[in-house]
Amino acid sequence: MTRRINAAGLAHIMQWEGCELTAYKDVAGVLTIGYGHTSAAGIPHVKAGMRISQKEAEDILRADLGKFEERVQRLVKVPLTDNQHAVLVSFDFNTGKLHSSTLLKKLNAGDYDAVPAELMKWVNAGGKRVKGLVNRRSAEAGLWAKGEFVSSNTTEAKPRPEPVVTKEYVSWFTGILSTLGLAGAGSGPLQWALAIILVISFGVGLFFFIKKRLDPA
The missing domain is CATH 1.10.530.40 (Lysozyme)
Structure with missing residues (x-):
């Protein structure tokens, strides 16, 4: 067909x-x-x-x-x-x-x-x-x-991955920042940058916390 x-x-x-x-x-x-x-x-x-x-x-x-x-x-x-x-x-x-x-x-x-x-x-x-x-x-x-892509003739088409930092993350962190008085409400470039920094910092902190619990020595 x-x-x-x-x-x-x-x-x-x-x-x-x-x-x-x-x-x-x-x-x-x-x-x-x-x-x-x-x-x-x-x-x-x-x-x-x-x-x-x-x-x-x-x-x-x-x-x-x-x-x-x-x-x-x-x-x-x-x-x-x-x-x-x-x-x-x-x-x-x-x-x-x-x-x-x-x-x-x-x-x-x-x-x-x-x-x-x-x-x-x-x-x-x-x-x-x-x-x-x-x-x-x-x-x-x-x-x-646009959308899906094929990178070579041996690779199956797959959708593009979603961004790690989404609008939901930005909204969440913007609320926290506003509460702390560190940033105004909104989701502009500053909020995106701060959200990314917090996501990375949170991930790194969580990694070392788990590592310390598994290997207390």
Whole structure:
């Protein structure tokens, strides 16, 4: 079964493709509608004066993405998170060049970290650097690194660890500090710094207390 793009990836493509509910001619003179759909992509065939609803535009986009979802699944030989899969579908949908890209070669060699830089090479159109493509590639690079990650082709995807010092810790220690008159209420940089110091100090103190109880000599 072909792996489908996730909600974050679909929203990304919708944002950067833009949507026109009335048929128009693109810069190459090709009749286009919805999220960049043309007759070459399959049904529906675009005709002059054609109009569709927003829902129809989204349904057509999902159908058009099927080809690129299948290509990503077939071409990529290493594990991908949902966001990483979505980025490659978006990239291939936009360029159609995943199969011949250095990006794919490096990724299949297990070099996940090379992908953002490789994405940023695809920002030209007509021989010129296009700001819109720079922004799109930057957004794709951000989505690539968001949430879960895979560090190598032998490492199972795992969620990023939660920070040791959370907002709950800050609130707790801020209350203590306020009681002692050492800091005002809030959770600004000062409170974060003091909370971190107290957490570390508490941990070190607890370590030596336990060590002394276990080894009183």
